Amino acid sequence: MMPLLNVERLSKDFGTHQVLKSIDLTVAAGDVTCIVGPSGSGKSTLLRCLNYLEVPTSGAVYLEGEPVGLRFKGDKLYRMSFNELSVQRQKMGMVFQGFHLFPHKTALENIIEAPMIVKRKGRAQATEEAHALLDKVGLADRADYYPRQLSGGQQQRVAIARSLAMQPTLMLFDEPTSALDPELVGEVLAVMRQLAEEGMTMVVVTHEMSFARDVADHLVFMDGGIIVEAGHPKDVLSNPQHSRTRSFLARVL
Amino acid sequence: MADIPIKSPARQPDIHSIKPVDVFHPSWWIGGALVLGLAVLFIRLLVTNENLQWSVVWQYLFSPEILAGLGRTLMLTFLSMILGLIIGTVIAVMRLSRNPVFQATSWAWIWFFRGVPPLVQLVFWYNLGLLIPEVSIAIPFGPTLWSASTNSLITPLSAALLGLAFTESAYAAEMIRAGIQAINLGQTEAAATLGMTQAQTLRRIVLPQALRIIVPPIGNDTISMLKFTSLVSVLALPDLLYSAQMIYSRTYQTIPLLIVATIWYLVLSTILTLAEHYIEHRLKDGPPLELQLILKSLFKSKFWGLRRGEAML
Ligand SMILES: Nc1ncnc2c1ncn2[C@@H]1O[C@H](COP(=O)(O)OP(=O)(O)OP(=O)(O)O)[C@@H](O)[C@H]1O
Ligand SMILES: [Mg+2]
Numbered sequence: 001m002m003p004l005l006n007v008e009r010l011s012k013d014f015g016t017h018q019v020l021k022s023i024d025l026t027v028a029a030g031d032v033t034c035i036v037g038p039s040g041s042g043k044s045t046l047l048r049c050l051n052y053l054e055v056p057t058s059g060a061v062y063l064e065g066e067p068v069g070l071r072f073k074g075d076k077l078y079r080m081s082f083n084e085l086s087v088q089r090q091k092m093g094m095v096f097q098g099f100h101l102f103p104h105k106t107a108l109e110n111i112i113e114a115p116m117i118v119k120r121k122g123r124a125q126a127t128e129e130a131h132a133l134l135d136k137v138g139l140a141d142r143a144d145y146y147p148r149q150l151s152g153g154q155q156q157r158v159a160i161a162r163s164l165a166m167q168p169t170l171m172l173f174d175e176p177t178s179a180l181d182p183e184l185v186g187e188v189l190a191v192m193r194q195l196a197e198e199g200m201t202m203v204v205v206t207h208e209m210s211f212a213r214d215v216a217d218h219l220v221f222m223d224g225g226i227i228v229e230a231g232h233p234k235d236v237l238s239n240p241q242h243s244r245t246r247s248f249l250a251r252v253l
Numbered sequence: 254m255a256d257i258p259i260k261s262p263a264r265q266p267d268i269h270s271i272k273p274v275d276v277f278h279p280s281w282w283i284g285g286a287l288v289l290g291l292a293v294l295f296i297r298l299l300v301t302n303e304n305l306q307w308s309v310v311w312q313y314l315f316s317p318e319i320l321a322g323l324g325r326t327l328m329l330t331f332l333s334m335i336l337g338l339i340i341g342t343v344i345a346v347m348r349l350s351r352n353p354v355f356q357a358t359s360w361a362w363i364w365f366f367r368g369v370p371p372l373v374q375l376v377f378w379y380n381l382g383l384l385i386p387e388v389s390i391a392i393p394f395g396p397t398l399w400s401a402s403t404n405s406l407i408t409p410l411s412a413a414l415l416g417l418a419f420t421e422s423a424y425a426a427e428m429i430r431a432g433i434q435a436i437n438l439g440q441t442e443a444a445a446t447l448g449m450t451q452a453q454t455l456r457r458i459v460l461p462q463a464l465r466i467i468v469p470p471i472g473n474d475t476i477s478m479l480k481f482t483s484l485v486s487v488l489a490l491p492d493l494l495y496s497a498q499m500i501y502s503r504t505y506q507t508i509p510l511l512i513v514a515t516i517w518y519l520v521l522s523t524i525l526t527l528a529e530h531y532i533e534h535r536l537k538d539g540p541p542l543e544l545q546l547i548l549k550s551l552f553k554s555k556f557w558g559l560r561r562g563e564a565m566l
Contacts, residue, residue: 104462
């Protein structure tokens, strides 16, 4: 069966600094992949290359067999325009460390914005779906609150609902709980666990090792721009093969 | 620590039973009395000085000639602001584009029109005919489609509009650019991951947020513009000030007519300040404002501040 997401020899340079060095990765539909690793190892950069927020220096990302951001015409390869890319991006939701809710819109308006503007859904239908999503993330009573009136955990749950409203086939999470007070982490992880149980395909950069152990089907350890070790989380966490993995785990576990 | 013997106050009253005397600042009272005295003298001058001729002020305050000038001042203010904002938006977008030709052009535009005083520009545009006697629209190296002499196009009004609007456009461009740049990159990235196009992101996400930042200095600029329109009197354009000047050159009632103009400028700038406060408040989605609160905040307003908020950018 074709994997949902396939990353082939992906490299990314910032000037002379090579941040990603020929990364290979596959993600099967319905799987949860957790990416862990020390700060600066290139986890965010990898995630941002998947939806072309960063343009890879070389290599390719395939979503459902189609290259992301690139298009063949005859035997020539062309870069996609921003507007072509935006069609592909609809399939990849992304949740950021800093939430990035639209501050001038209420929770409900944040969620219905893209379905109405991009998918051209009617307001009534978009609103109905948004209420269902708010209910799902446990914020049914916060529909008319502005982001600044919500706690960090609540903002992040609205951000998840906002992404889900576009009905993506894949969800990307970049350290979704790192900006939260410790007592608010649990409510966001609970929503993510529920999503995983419902069969959503997820790629999650995280420092929450217990989440990775319990929820991930696949754990990827990155260091220095390469995937040092990958496998089932139980194996990687309890029986790491590499010294770099061992020393990282010794620090975070 | 060694025991410090507590001095028991011998024959002092109970600290809880009497009120302390407030700190006394003689300078407050002396300074206040001095300024108050000067204010009284000034008001007495306004009331008793016969040269002020309040009856003449009253006679001309609502005269058709003055009201027509007032109308032209308002028209000039708003037309130059609208034109300036349109050009300013284009310049701001050019400034933010990645095309180096656009960047350089917009930089030069802002540099020039912020550097040349509006008065110099007004005179210059009015005399444009001396530099370029004729303007024409033609196919390059082909036939001329339309032509006219510059002097027939440059009227006092169009020269005034060009000078005031171009100056405004340079300031507006910088405000709009700063407003757009103040929006966190995360906002555009979030919009991109939702599948929004660049135009949708600009229209739905960036501009609405930038507007909250841009509107207050634009309100401020509108008030400045109201005062700057008085420069057009050098082009003999009968705005509020020039209308007053025309009257006193006939009647020699210089001071009363200048007071008429002053009163109207104060009325208009006060109204604009109140409007600006109201809009600013609405943009912060605050509760409905009470008139009393607006009036109170008037004295804290930018009305008294630096011109054009350059120091704030
Ligand atoms: N836009 C950029 N320009 C230049 N260098 C960058 C840029 N973005 C990231 N880098 C560099 O790339 C490297 C990897 O960054 P990245 O953000 O992917 O790390 P990370 O693994 O996500 O770290 P963290 O756990 O701190 O988030 C870092 O050395 C960083 O300085
Ligand atoms: Mg990161």
